[in-house]
Amino acid sequence: MFIATGSQKGFTLIEAIVSIFLVIITAFGMGQAFVSMLKLNLASEVKSGAIFAAATVLDKIRKTNLESLPVSGLYQAEPVAVNGKEYLVETFICLNQELCSSPSIKQISLNIYYDGLRVHNIETVYAQLS
Numbered sequence: 001m002f003i004a005t006g007s008q009k010g011f012t013l014i015e016a017i018v019s020i021f022l023v024i025i026t027a028f029g030m031g032q033a034f035v036s037m038l039k040l041n042l043a044s045e046v047k048s049g050a051i052f053a054a055a056t057v058l059d060k061i062r063k064t065n066l067e068s069l070p071v072s073g074l075y076q077a078e079p080v081a082v083n084g085k086e087y088l089v090e091t092f093i094c095l096n097q098e099l100c101s102s103p104s105i106k107q108i109s110l111n112i113y114y115d116g117l118r119v120h121n122i123e124t125v126y127a128q129l130s
Contacts, residue, residue: 049082052082054089054112056089
């Protein structure tokens, strides 16, 4: 850097180019971070929606008599809308027969899909108390 003496004032051309270059590199790095955060936010939103869709289906099953459900296999595949996004929830009953020792105990497995991709899986066991 030059010290202004007499009639020399301001930046040299090299100093201006280096400053612009540093600003461009900083802006590019911030842009990459912004895009990464947008992707992470979208993935989190889809996962949260999938969990809510699964909870909706499990609540419906919880209100039914477990003995009326099929013995095993695919029970239903139903679309569930959450915040304007359409999820497909597949419900399987007693895929693991060891967990279904009586008609009042059912192992339930849910696969949740968004845009054709499985985004979440939930497994639980329900027991109907008498």
